[in-house]
Amino acid sequence: MIREDFLTDEFFMKQALQEAQKAFDKDEVPVGAVIVANQTVIARAHNLTETLNDVTAHAEMQVITAAANHLGSKYLNDCTMYVTLEPCPMCAGAIFWAQLGKLVFGASDPKRGYELLPAELLHPRTQVYRGILNHQAESLLKEFFKRKR
Amino acid sequence: MIREDFLTDEFFMKQALQEAQKAFDKDEVPVGAVIVANQTVIARAHNLTETLNDVTAHAEMQVITAAANHLGSKYLNDCTMYVTLEPCPMCAGAIFWAQLGKLVFGASDPKRGYELLPAELLHPRTQVYRGILNHQAESLLKEFFKRKR
Numbered sequence: 198m199i200r201e202d203f204l205t206d207e208f209f210m211k212q213a214l215q216e217a218q219k220a221f222d223k224d225e226v227p228v229g230a231v232i233v234a235n236q237t238v239i240a241r242a243h244n245l246t247e248t249l250n251d252v253t254a255h256a257e258m259q260v261i262t263a264a265a266n267h268l269g270s271k272y273l274n275d276c277t278m279y280v281t282l283e284p285c286p287m288c289a290g291a292i293f294w295a296q297l298g299k300l301v302f303g304a305s306d307p308k309r310g311y312e313l314l315p316a317e318l319l320h321p322r323t324q325v326y327r328g329i330l331n332h333q334a335e336s337l338l339k340e341f342f343k344r345k346r
Numbered sequence: 347m348i349r350e351d352f353l354t355d356e357f358f359m360k361q362a363l364q365e366a367q368k369a370f371d372k373d374e375v376p377v378g379a380v381i382v383a384n385q386t387v388i389a390r391a392h393n394l395t396e397t398l399n400d401v402t403a404h405a406e407m408q409v410i411t412a413a414a415n416h417l418g419s420k421y422l423n424d425c426t427m428y429v430t431l432e433p434c435p436m437c438a439g440a441i442f443w444a445q446l447g448k449l450v451f452g453a454s455d456p457k458r459g460y461e462l463l464p465a466e467l468l469h470p471r472t473q474v475y476r477g478i479l480n481h482q483a484e485s486l487l488k489e490f491f492k493r494k495r
Contacts, residue, residue, distance in 0.1 A: 315464055
């Protein structure tokens with residue numbers, strides 16, 4: 198059987214969803230992210246704010262740090278970040294500083310998504326794609342918050 | 347001689363300026379921060395983006411992580427952050443998540459300060475004070491960028 202989604206945005210977003218599932222399994226808000234360079238995942242992370250007791254430990258922040266470590270470069274111009282949920286302003290600010298080439302996110306965040314703000318937080322050169330496998334990301338988040346109630 | 351500035355905003359901002367000087371001495375953009383709880387410095391940090399090769403290693407991000415570690419709490423409602431330069435949107439976003447009680451900054455950042463954005467990035471309960479020892483912070487930044495030219 199031919200893997201039709203091989204090396205597509207959906208393929209890499211599935212990797213981010215696997216990270217989100219790891220967060221879910223740790224009772225963390227389930228958000229996951231990977232960073233891809235040259236069609237290869239070079240960094241992966243999931244939300245660890247509860248485990249690390251640290252509001253800055255969002256998936257995006259960690260994956261940026263990990264990718265920069267991997268590349269030996271602070272700047273991620275030739276990289277794509279796949280993240281299951283729309284970044285918050287903090288993470289959008291980090292994505293700006295990293296000069297990320299391409300951002301692909303799944304579900305929109307109607308409460309704290311960076312696109313809610315009447316301001317451009319990302320670098321003008323960062324391409325943005327939305328809604329990739331958003332239903333899977335939303336299902337995981339809904340299940341998490343249902344259990345919390 | 348009576349130390350008139352003992353435990354005032356100026357006293358703690360001087361501690362943040364000492365951190366900024368450490369950054370300067372490492373050839374980092376000189377920004378420093380401390381977090382104070384119950385009139386005591388519980389965390390201190392300076393910008394390390396070059397040393398760590400990590401755009402997220404701003405003084406504010408590190409000092410939030412360190413203060414949360416110290417307190418065993420993600421939230422910094424009863425804390426004050428003193429930072430020598432106005433935070434960027436990334437750091438303002440982190441300050442939001444930490445629900446910081448009070449933010450005191452020195453110099454304004456006319457390029458990437460969070461107050462330039464037409465949006466409220468901080469938590470509504472965070473009190474903000476500006477311009478404390480701003481000239482010292484500005485002098486250090488100007489000297490740094492003069493050397494870079």
